[in-house]
Amino acid sequence: MAPLILNHLTKSFGNGRPAVADVSLTLRRQAFLALLGPSGCGKTTVLRMIAGFEQPSDGSIFYGDRRLSDAERALPPEKRNMAMVFQSYALWPHMTVAENVGYPLKVRGISGAAWRKLVGEALSLVKLTDFAERRPSALSGGQRQRVALARCLVTQPDVVLLDEPLANLDQHLRKAMEETFRAFHERSGATMVYVTHDQAEAMALATDVAVMSEGRLLQVASPAEIYARPEGRVVGGLIGRGSILRLPLAETGERQLGWPVLREALGPRDAMGAAGGPVADVPLADVLVRPEHVHRGTDGVRMRVVSCIFEGERFALDLALPDGQRLKAFSSVAIAEGQAVPFVIAGGWRL
Secondary structure, X not given: OOOEEEEEEEEOOOOOOOOEEEEEEEEOOOOEEEEEOOOOOOHHHHHHHHHOOOOOOEEEEEEOOEEEEEOOOEOOHHHOOEEEEOOOOOOOOOOOHHHHHHHHHHHOOOOHHHHHHHHHHHHHHOOOHHXXXXXXXXXXXXXXXXXXXXXXXXXXXXXXXXXXXXXOOOHHHHHHHHHHHHHHHHHHOOXXXXXXXXXXXXXXXXXXXXXXXXXXXXXXXXXXXXXXXXXXHHHHHHOOOOEEEEEEOOOOOOOEEEHHHHHHHOOOEOOOOOEOOOOOOOOEEEEEEOHHHEEEEEEEEEEEEEEEXXXXXXXXXXXXXXXXXXXXXXXXXXXXXXXXXXXXXXXXEEO
């Protein structure tokens, strides 16, 4: 399988700011890419251009050496050997599960024993063999989604495109379907592009995450890399449950910050351990702090507990710093709201 290449991809609908602006990335073969961003950021438009439902205003799309589209011409969707899973499932209500799954084969002229074999293999992968003769109306939301996946698999596509496929499912079904998607990716060997606004989904499923905002691509990296080292305030705010603080920091090449540097940036402390004002004549910088890096310590800065919410295995804290900025933290025990407690920030990342 070849890489999927987006080369300076731009799409304008003639209403001002382009929906997609100069997006370039290369998806290695068999990658699972999550396109992540808020509603209206352009991620679905990128997906539709890859599928062939929209033509680029500028730039081009290649699959290996094969040009799929540019501003002058575009290969129709049916000639791209791609499959798409929609949020609405898009199943035929009058067909059985097997007939829905096998419909793309019927369009290609495959029938008889070959049709039954391919449909059976696809249904087996998504654990729906016993549901082959049922209608979609007799299935749960998760089962319908698995039918849509099987329909993708049956044609052995080079690229599978998924447009927020879990948006209509409850939390329990989402977790179950994430396992199905992972198994589907491993078994099919296809390159997968998954559009979502849910960063937890993106981190759990993808081998690579591409963050978009206002039509532009901000960062592409592995889930671990983008969580630990986000580029810029927008990416840092989208990924994880971190807090972004404005702190006075000298201009250095260091982006990974430890407690000694952060403690100094929070200002001098009085005898009770409370921090004073910011350091004078030092430029302010955005610093991302993850809640798991904030913990109680006698060497810490006293922070007021604004709220303490039980989440099952831990408590989520909302803390107020002496200068009024807010910080998220976790605790294994409850802490009374309004109490001032010393906390240490074990690490931060300069955005």
